[in-house]
Amino acid sequence: MTNKLLVICGQTGTGKTSLAIHLAKKFDGELVSADSRQVYKGLDIGTGKDLKEIEKSKIKIWGYDLVDPKKNFSVGNYIRFAQKATLDIQKNGKLPILVGGTGLFIKAVVDGIPTAFVPRNLKLRNNLEEKNVAELFEILAQLDPIKAGSMNISDKLNPRRLIRGIEIASWKLEGKTPRLFKKPKYQLLEIGLQASLENLSKKIEKRVDRRIGDGVEAEIKKLISSGISWDSQSMTSLGYRQWRNYFEGRVAKKEVIDDWKKEELRYAKRQLTWFKKDARINWFDSQDENLYKSVEELVKKWYP
RNA sequence: GCUGGGGUGGCGGAGUGGACAAUCGCAUUUCUCUGUAAAAGAAAUGUCCGAAAGGGCUACAUAGGUUCGAAUCCUGUCCCCAGCA
Numbered sequence: 083m084t085n086k087l088l089v090i091c092g093q094t095g096t097g098k099t100s101l102a103i104h105l106a107k108k109f110d111g112e113l114v115s116a117d118s119r120q121v122y123k124g125l126d127i128g129t130g131k132d133l134k135e136i137e138k139s140k141i142k143i144w145g146y147d148l149v150d151p152k153k154n155f156s157v158g159n160y161i162r163f164a165q166k167a168t169l170d171i172q173k174n175g176k177l178p179i180l181v182g183g184t185g186l187f188i189k190a191v192v193d194g195i196p197t198a199f200v201p202r203n204l205k206l207r208n209n210l211e212e213k214n215v216a217e218l219f220e221i222l223a224q225l226d227p228i229k230a231g232s233m234n235i236s237d238k239l240n241p242r243r244l245i246r247g248i249e250i251a252s253w254k255l256e257g258k259t260p261r262l263f264k265k266p267k268y269q270l271l272e273i274g275l276q277a278s279l280e281n282l283s284k285k286i287e288k289r290v291d292r293r294i295g296d297g298v299e300a301e302i303k304k305l306i307s308s309g310i311s312w313d314s315q316s317m318t319s320l321g322y323r324q325w326r327n328y329f330e331g332r333v334a335k336k337e338v339i340d341d342w343k344k345e346e347l348r349y350a351k352r353q354l355t356w357f358k359k360d361a362r363i364n365w366f367d368s369q370d371e372n373l374y375k376s377v378e379e380l381v382k383k384w385y386p
Numbered sequence: 387g388c389u390g391g392g393g394u395g396g397c398g399g400a401g402u403g404g405a406c407a408a409u410c411g412c413a414u415u416u417c418u419c420u421g422u423a424a425a426a427g428a429a430a431u432g433u434c435c436g437a438a439a440g441g442g443c444u445a446c447a448u449a450g451g452u453u454c455g456a457a458u459c460c461u462g463u464c465c466c467c468a469g470c471a
Contacts, residue, residue: 094424117424118422118423118424118425119424129424154422155422156421156422156423157420157421157422157423158421159421160421161421183424184423184424185419185423186419186420186421186423186425187423189419189420190420190421193420194420195420195421196420197420197421198420198421199421200421201421202421202422215427234418234419234428235418235428235429236417236418236419236427236428236429237418237419237426237427237428238427238428239427239428240418240419240426240427240428241426241427242422242425242426242427243418243419243426243427246420246421246422249421250420250421315422315425318422318424318425319424319425320424321424322424323424344413345424346424349424351415351416352417352423352424353424355416355417355418356418356419356423359419
């Protein structure tokens with residue numbers, strides 16, 4: 083049984099899934115989606131699930147439709163899912179291909195997150211909700227001075243991070259025995275896809291238009307009428323939250339679309355900021371004519 | 387034409403004699419990241435020198451004026467909006 087894991091990451095709209103499918107065929111692999119939004123059932127068009135392409139290819143993809151869109155989903159949930167999925171694939175003698183644009187999810191699988199087993203504490207979070215960042219920091223500094231001291235300026239002012247920090251610190255103080263953290267042991271090959279800003283913005287524009295043509299509006303209408311709140315985590319997704327003002331009669335559809343395209347491009351930039359820090363990634367230009375061939379060669383050397 | 391209100395940075399919009407290169411929001415850029423990550427957060431953003439601290443220069447329609455000092459007061463000009471004709 084192999085312990086190899088092929089990772090395909092990079093910016094949105096660079097054709098990661100298509101490349102992954104291609105490689106899956108060549109190397110007898112299965113895909114594991116590393117996408118924080120495609121885990122939701124019913125969020126199909128807007129999150130860009132490539133259902134048709136996948137069906138046609140007969141390649142199996144794991145990681146779509148894991149939860150109800152009313153539920154929250156976290157990296158912790160993802161780790162559990164992804165570890166099992168990759169293991170199952172490997173046991174079947176196939177190559178797992180982790181493909182997606184959610185940097186934290188990929189990191190979680192590839193490097194692990196030691197504190198990921200600490201569950202969220204809703205009561206605590208509710209109590210802390212009203213506090214300002216200075217107060218939150220003070221609390222954290224009392225509970226775990228080392229953690230507090232190690233935070234950078236940005237994170238010290240980030241309520242979400244501070245609250246999570248407090249959550250972990252108080253969990254430890256409760257004297258529960260932490261699960262032993264085992265760093266994942268994969269033999270990795272990471273492929274990154276990127277595109278020029280100009281190219282990316284064209285692609286994003288086209289893709290958003292296509293999704294609108296495919297009926298995102300109806301998809302969202304259905305989700306809302308089935309009782310999913312605009313405030314739920316799933317609906318904070320790009321291409322979903324933008325519609326709220328439209329459905330509630332505050333803006334025109336054109337504004338929604340423009341906003342969506344703009345946000346999508348900004349997201350792509352943020353993704354690059356994240357992925358560029360991982361030195362293991364072998365970068366390719368998504369426009370490169372010989373992209374598939376070059377990637378194939380690289381994979382072949384690593385997975386003969 | 388008359389009367390009243392107004393013209394501020396890429397945009398919206400504060401400021402109404404000194405603490406103003408100008409609150410704030412948006413936008414843009416760069417960045418942070420160990421259970422919300424398509425999330426959340428930070429910094430920079432007139433211009434020039436500087437790594438920074440800091441300093442120079444030019445700016446609040448436009449031209450003058452008053453004043454030690456003007457985005458702020460006065461006058462002319464141009465433009466916009468509302469009411470009346």
